Amino acid sequence: MKKSIRLLMVLVGLLSFSSSSFALSESEAEDMADLTAVFVYLKNDCGYQELPDAQIRKALVFFAQQNRWDLSNYSSYNMKSLGEDSYKDLSGIAISNSQKCKALARDSLSLLAYVR
Template sequence: MKKFVRVTLLSSILSFSASSHALSESEAEDIADLTAVFVFLKNDCGYQNLPNSQIRRALVFFAQQNQWDLSNYDSFNMKAMGEESYRDLSGIAVPVEKKCKALSRDSLSLLAYVK
């Protein structure tokens, strides 16, 4: 009976861990990149009125749509990753107006889903 309980417990633990996928490095980078896009829109494109709470909801919505587990989000240095993404985005040799237009077209619609 003890052996049966152990096997059952072990299999349930393994099945739980198999279905739980923590946020990977590349997924964290994607979230940092999207955060940098919103920061760029706010700082460089005239969208200063975008509420931070709505941006946070959009980031969570984005992660949920991709079925990402955010339980280990705090294990990444998201501030540093976001700052690096922002520097990369700012350094792209495209006029700011073109960047703003493309980023707003491709990203602001995400905010509409989380109003």
């Protein structure tokens, strides 16, 4: 009886571990924060104020779905802090703002076209 209980406990532990392994990882959360920072930068520093926040949110979810990321634990990360750090990093890149804006727009605005 004790062996079957131990075996059951081990199986439950393994199942709970394996199911949590599909949740959003720290690096994936950082990638989401980086992409969010790109859109915020485009809005605040590149003249794209007209980008609707709802469309940006849809693009972020679309990006996560395309990468097969499980967002069920998204709220367990301090996304505001991660996003602020990403925005500071992006702002600190030592190239002209116009070059930075062109590159960011070229590489990320197409994502918004998928979620219109």
